[in-house]
Amino acid sequence: MAITEPTISRRGLARLGAAAATIAAVGAVKTAAAAETSGTIKVGILHSLSGTMAISETTLKDVMLMLIEQQNAKGGLLGKKLEAVVVDPASNWPLFAEKARQLISVDKCAATFGCWTSVSRKSVLPVFEELNSILFYPVQYEGQECSRNVFYTGAAPNQQAIPAVDYLMKENKVKRWVLAGTDYVYPRTTNQILEAYLIAKGVAKDDIMINYTPFGHSDWQNIVASIKKFGSAGKKTAVVSTINGDANVPFYKELGNQGLKATDIPVVAFSVGEEELAGIDTKPLLGHLAAWNYFQSVDTPINKTFIDAWHAYTKKPTRTTNDPMEAHFIGFNMWVKAVEAAGTTDSNAVIDAMLGVSVPNLSGGYSAMMPNHHITKPVLIGEIQADGQFNIVSQTPGLVVAQEWSPYVADTKDLIGDWRAPLHCGAFNVKTGHCTAGKKA
Amino acid sequence: MKLDRTAYLTLGLTIGIPLVLALLNQATPAGSALHVPTYVVALAGKYLCFAMLALAVDLVWGFAGILSLGHAAFFALGGYAMGMYLMRQIGARGVYGNAELPDFMVFLGWHELPWYWQGSQWFPFAVLMALIVPGALAMGFGWLAFRSRVTGVYLSIITQALTYALLLAFFRNDMGFGGNNGMTDFKDILGFNIQADSTRSALLVLSALCLCAQYLVARFVVRSRFGKVLIAVRDTESRTRFLGYRPEAYKLVVWTLSAVMAGIGGALYVPQVGIINPSEFAPGNSIEAVIWVAVGGRGTLSGAILGAVAVNFGKTWFTGVLPDYWLYALGALFIFVTLFLPKGIMGLFAKRPGKPVAILEAAK
Amino acid sequence: MGAADSSPAAPALLCLDNVMRRLLAFFLIAAVSLASAPSKADPVDDAVAALSSGSFDSVHEGVDELVASGSPRAAAIIGALQNGKLYFRPDHTLYIKQDDGTYVGALTGTPIDAGNVKPVRVNNTIRGAMDAALGALRLFSPETAARMTAAEAVFHAADPSALPALTKALEKETDPAVKTRMEQARAAVILASAESAEADRLAAVSVLRVRGDIDARGFLASLSDQPPAVAEAIAGALTAIDRAAQLWSVAQSIYYGLSLGSVLLLAAAGLAITFGVMGVINMAHGEMVMIGAYTTFAVQQFMHAHTPGMYGASLLFAVPLAFMVSGSIGIVIERTLIRWLYGRPLETLLATWGLSLVLQQAVRSIFGANNQDVDTPAWMSGATALGGLTLTWNRMYIILFSAVVLAGLMAALRYTSLGLRMRAVTQNRRMAAAMGIRTPWIDALTFGLGSGIAGMAGVALSQIDNVSPNLGQSYIIDSFMVVVFGGVGNLWGTTLGALTLGIVNKFLEPVAGAVVAKIVVLVLLILFIQRRPRGMFPLKGRAVES
């Protein structure tokens, strides 16, 4: 009966069989291929090359390829060549988990460098813990996490947000604060922490305005207007922006057009780097700020060599560098060092060897991997210049140690993460002496 | 109900392949050549869940001519129902060690569970919700839409509006469903460790069984007199009215059924992929589901299943093998199929070239 | 830079009255006798030394000292510093970079070979100080515009020591607009200074009350320890200003709504043709918009390189080009893809979806995944105030643009022979064919027209949104909503639909917040379609039935 099902002919059957066979064969070949090339050490690269996050993540894939190429030029690692395995999780969170599993169990990657958004990290986290592999996460994030299998080379809130706020308080006498962010976990947590911090600093509750917008919000007219209004209360006002990626371009364009000058109401952003500014006409934004642990404009020899190498590799002399790239630079070098120290790529050995490893960062100092799997970083504050680069106006005297568990969040103020023996715990409650989560399996 | 060769083949493959995979994964040691890595098991499970979504879409699109561009919404709702249960199972093992509240609520500074989380700790309740919530939403939506004779693209677009609205709503942290991060880091289901290979294999087989059941149900429906009326409605709605049938009633029944089927798919999907978040509501997902059906062969139930598995296999494979170019491949595939295989892959296997399954008319 | 010079322990307060004192001194000299450069040059040298020290704090002091020194070069030097054209050498000498890239001695103003120089870097605090200082210095500038900004700067600085200069400037001022600005500035200064009389203060308050804009409000609100009567007046002024703002905010919301609506309209207009008129569910419509935006980018790149002189007009070139590029791509698509799928609208949905994936990836491969910088020409940036309204130029032009596009489209459909044929074909294909209209080509051209309009929309969107491969995706859904809401195949419907959605959205946003507002709009749309299953303006006649 033709309506519901075409009854399959024998020939059709044969064809179907053939198709299945080819698919199976392909699969087999692929796994075989994976098993066979054991002469190399595989490094997984898990960054979206398509979809909404491609804008930010593609660069990180490129920088990883560059770093691996450089390492191989130096003779590889443990006498083997490094082999990059690039996959595209396509800004699709479940796909991130699937691809992570593939990189670890099918491609047998020794370590994986990847993820940008918190949700992608959350999505792959269980996979890395289950299969006991290593992830290097290069983006500034909300903290409140400390997994044994993840090394957080981006900034925790206290390595970015708090120093920025301090700077504005001291330098611009800011009394009134707008905390504007995209409605997801990083801004939420950061603003929660900042609010607590500001109130602790004696800022009145009604001098703080918190505003959340959806992802990719593109019409900022009345939000910018309301910021202006909020700023007209006679107290020096500043905006702390945790607005995410895409939404920033229209936001800054609106700022510029509504004439919100940095000298009146400065905006300090935590998610806006050289990469994002590359998409904006920065002339009207002169003087607005960003807080990072690295700026392309950092004036050090090591940064110069890095940038030159980058331009040579991408063959684009205008291609910018940014903070997450530095994070990968640091993370990769740390991993190399740890593997050399451990003499193997075995996860457990490397995870232990990672602790205390210290490598040069691009701003002239050394960053070290702390027992909480976060790294020490300087905090830089930069003002946007007409050329889309940042003019560094402040840098913390020393390195800042990450607080993975925020002391400003009631439920986590007593927690610490320490993966050294004997503690081996991601969330150790110093009050109760219990390890609430992330005990080593 | 009499089964023909196609049905036997479909059922056989749908239950057989997963069973073999699961067995090999369990029975053989990791080293051996026959061993099926858990990666493959998890993947297969995912495909089967997508197949359920495809089946659901095919039921309304292929047989009732309702092109839903929002079916992933029902899938996601089912997923959330299950996600809530899994979230509650974490209990005190969460980061904040709060036995009562899921982590994201703790960090939002909430102190007790919102009312709509009550009961979610009981598995049967969760399952019930996975059926009821999508079903109820579909029924309400359908009742409005079909009664006022919203048809064709208008219907398609408002289904899209529906899923888009849900997407935005679930993004909001204040909704109490974990915002953009959704729910993840599940520990166990019914006491079994969700990470364990055995659990995964079990879930895979379970999904296979569910899919078979859904296939049989769908097949029963479309072959019954009800199904004949449905097809009649699809092609010449007004005629059925003058014959005394109420198309809206028929559409509503099949629409709701389809939503429930999608919900089940979602509920099985979440424990296997380990995360549920608003991006599942993205209109793109719904459109992809439609495309699976088109690729497999609209109006053929086995085609829907085949299409879902085939396209997703392709996606997995391409994103791994040619990360920078896979979109070309996928896009080209869709174009190719629509241009040259109007009856989808099943069209290739059809015994008699025959008439297309009145697809052309149905398009109206 | 090391940590030392950035230790943000800048005693800024100290600096501030520091400025005042020095400014005061300077203006007294200036006021008493129109003395030229003072004989004693030490302060200038100190200033130069400070400016060339490379540390923000001392640069800040340098600015103050320079002003205080009353050097005739002060304005020039600070102006240069403001535009980042001031350079220094470790040997504490300053140079000003000319537009042609050569240098002149900062103090001498004569050409000189600077050698290895570094720019003097500034931060917001210094910028603020410079604005104030320059304001005071430029009150007497010959250009009206300069005096205007100067007055505004003084208003913002509200620096008592500027009073004498202001008074002098006011006497000489002829331009009424500038005069009012100066009076407002003067009012601010009076209110800020400790020794002004209560009567003057009251007068000043009323002046600012009249000004009544957000800055005036901010300034008034910032005032503390005023005499009771004045404080009262201020309170009154504030409430008055707020009440006025309340009223204006309604108009403002309408404007926001209009501009959002016009954006939606632009995005949807093309779709109203391809989808509305031809019935092709074109999922690649967004990509046509995106391609338009990238065309704009390409045009700007080209003009930047080859005809920098006309760069300001780049958009004017981009519009027709974008139309042609997207249009021709549209035609190609129609000829190679769509034509095979007529009568199967849902298949076109699938094919065009696939196509959109391909186009996105193609753009990604060609231009890279990250955003591209499309400049906003000067004549489109900034805003103008109309009463209590802030009208941003770029959005005003977009509103205008969408109106023009719509009008053009209507005219094209109504008066051109192509339009006539199009309508003929869409109304009765067979008949049209019988009358010798080459329907295939009409189809191709119609689709091309729709795509072309999408391309033009891309030019507009490049001015307010990301120019990235995802640009199209973010508008496609809204576009479909608009077309369906308005009623498929009816341009007026599309227009009204777009504007309604825009305005409703903008009135909801302040109340409900951006996210909820959008959700509510979507739900309303769904419910509306229940009431009017074929949109606001349904097509009539038997043709619709199928």
Added chain:
Amino acid sequence: MTEAETLPGDTLLYLDGVTVSFDGFRALNALSLVLEKGEMRAVIGPNGAGKTTMMDVVTGKTRPDSGKVMFGLDTDLTKLDEPAIAALGIGRKFQKPTVFEPHTVWDNILLALAGDRKPRFSLWAKETAEERARIESVLETVRMKDQRHRLGGDLSHGQKQWLEIGMLLAQEPQLLLVDEPVAGMTDAETEQTAELLREINKTRSVVVVEHDMAFVRALDVKVTVLHEGSVLSEGSIDHVSADPRVVEVYLGR
């Protein structure tokens, strides 16, 4: 008005002052028409006279702006929608034959058979012997016995016409509205159709809208001539063809 009482008791369909207008254009203009039980009526008229619109009004597809449409003496059709009216026993055949193309002839009839139309019934419904018998007889009447397994879509134009009439019969209506049943039929087919209709008329009332005068003659029944939405003339075919106004507006051309 109160004609209702004055009407003969065996009135089946009764239109009174029915007016329908599509933005400005009056398709029906105060149309009044009475049809008795068991009557067969031919309705003729130039294009745009309102023939099809009249059928739309009767079958509930179009709501009249004003006027009454009574079925029997007590049922006001203007309050009901298509399915309800169909359930009352009014069957309709479209101008353009519309059958269920993906279904076999057999299934087409099956779906048309009078019976429970509710989803919950049709979901479990099995073909009963009684139903088979009824289908057989209908196929008999429309002379399609040996076509039963062909798909509706594969039938010729004329066969589709008959199949649709067959479906009408299966509905077992009291009243059939037949719109141009012989359009595009051969003379032989036309003759057979006329026969068929007459046969049907033995048990049911029929309204036939037709252009083909030969056919109308062949039917030899009372004729109503519509013009610009209202009745121009009524009576035997000879009477109306003699009517000068009719000649003027219609036959004359």
